Amino acid sequence: xxxxxxxxxxxxxxxxxxxxxxxxxxxxxxxxxxxxxxxxxxxxxxxxxxxxxxxxxxxxxxxxxxxxxxxxxxxxxxxxxxxxxxxxxxxxxxxxxxxxxxxxxxxxxxxxxxxxxxxxxxxxxxxxxxxxxxxxxxxxxxxxxxxxxxxxxxxxxxxxxxxxxxxxxxxxxxxxxxxxxxxxxxxxxxxxxxxxxxxxxxxxxxxxxxxxxxxxxxxxxxxxxxxxxxxxxxxxxxxxxxxxxxxxxxxxxxxxxxxxxxxxxxxxxxxxxxxxxxxxxxxxxxxxxxxxxxxxxxxxxxxxxxxxxxxxxxxxxxxxxxxxxxxxxxxxxxxxxxxxxxxxxxxxxxxxxxxxxxxxxxxxxxxxxxxxxxxxxxxxxxxxxxxxxxxxxxxxxxxxxxxxxxxxxxxxxxxxxxxxxxxxxxxxxxxxx
Ligand code: HEM
Numbered sequence: 001x002x003x004x005x006x007x008x009x010x011x012x013x014x015x016x017x018x019x020x021x022x023x024x025x026x027x028x029x030x031x032x033x034x035x036x037x038x039x040x041x042x043x044x045x046x047x048x049x050x051x052x053x054x055x056x057x058x059x060x061x062x063x064x065x066x067x068x069x070x071x072x073x074x075x076x077x078x079x080x081x082x083x084x085x086x087x088x089x090x091x092x093x094x095x096x097x098x099x100x101x102x103x104x105x106x107x108x109x110x111x112x113x114x115x116x117x118x119x120x121x122x123x124x125x126x127x128x129x130x131x132x133x134x135x136x137x138x139x140x141x142x143x144x145x146x147x148x149x150x151x152x153x154x155x156x157x158x159x160x161x162x163x164x165x166x167x168x169x170x171x172x173x174x175x176x177x178x179x180x181x182x183x184x185x186x187x188x189x190x191x192x193x194x195x196x197x198x199x200x201x202x203x204x205x206x207x208x209x210x211x212x213x214x215x216x217x218x219x220x221x222x223x224x225x226x227x228x229x230x231x232x233x234x235x236x237x238x239x240x241x242x243x244x245x246x247x248x249x250x251x252x253x254x255x256x257x258x259x260x261x262x263x264x265x266x267x268x269x270x271x272x273x274x275x276x277x278x279x280x281x282x283x284x285x286x287x288x289x290x291x292x293x294x295x296x297x298x299x300x301x302x303x304x305x306x307x308x309x310x311x312x313x314x315x316x317x318x319x320x321x322x323x324x325x326x327x328x329x330x331x332x333x334x335x336x337x338x339x340x341x342x343x344x345x346x347x348x349x350x351x352x353x354x355x356x357x358x359x360x361x362x363x364x365x366x367x368x369x370x371x372x373x374x375x376x377x378x379x380x381x382x383x384x385x386x387x388x389x390x391x392x393x394x395x396x397x398x399x400x401x402x403x404x405x406x407x408x409x410x411x412x413x414x415x416x417x418x419x420x421x422x423x424x425x426x427x428x429x430x431x432x433x
Pocket of ligand 1: 098108159250251252254255256258262301304305329355357358359361362366367370
């Protein structure tokens, strides 16, 4: 460790996991924390920040000591009445991500019904055609904003196709508006005004989703909505329409920005490593592995949150009942204690049993879908766009200010339209440019 590094014990040490510097590259400071303060109390906030793989795994796996239920937080305040009594908020209150025990098992059954292996497999051809449609829209320009014109659109459209919404329909466009509003409503950084505006928009569009549910009940199809409506009928207590809608909203929130950011991070890492880009393009068999490495190397989340159920300890440090714990999955994924040369991006790396998609009860229900989205979508991009290049510098990439996820706000790229060229042709094009 160089003498220039300011250690966490030094009063000059500043750790702000929301700052633009952290967004650009959180890994140097995460490495300092892992080595010198693996259980770090964030000054003035009272929460603990866990950066080692072993502690992250422990907090995620031990349900008897840690929970995702935010009402257990020592500083928990009920939301203001204009929010808590809002029909959309009431519907979202039985949220899969914060539910525990039997209630979680019950809601999870509903979400699993929607994302069965069969449903995901069924999406494979849809993914190929959606990737082509999005590329068709910008290919002739020889450049695009990859984050805005591809990465942000692809995952939401996949969920809407998964629901059986016809492509390029008015309903698909309205569904995109609904999804955008859900993401805003879940973002604690938004102003109260923005939140109320998005809640209003959600209320309007929700009626349409209810209509779609009725249509699927009358005319079942091979889609997520049909599976969810039937799951409602299959359980002992039955699922209410609000639970179905709430689960759908959770799937939108959990599955859209995470995957969008991973698509952009995947593009960035491939651009930074031309040899691996060539491998990814020429050898489709390595793409599934590459998808796992993209999510490990640049995890799109900031941290997961858990609360202590009683006084306890972790890594030898005391934890108060109700204390909040930030579990840094990005840091756990770069922990040299469990992964060799963790800062190296290597799409051929033997897949590591990382915590990218969570562990235990809340393990990501869309993990298989997300990996397939990265494999198919990035595969199409590298096959159809030759001589891919970033416009500007990697250091200049701007990031979104979202407290839950980390990812580029904009990613301008340029390319030569057309199927990829051979290495020699690419080389000669580069020389003549
Ligand atoms: C690269 C993309 C993704 C990453 C990195 C990711 C990561 C995660 C992680 C870490 C968790 C655990 C949360 C916790 O323990 O608190 C989680 C849960 C979840 N994810 Fe994902 N996810 C991704 C994509 C998706 C997709 C595509 C969907 C669905 C379309 C999805 C749906 C869910 C749901 C519903 C949960 C909650 C499960 C539960 O609480 O039982 N995710 N995800």
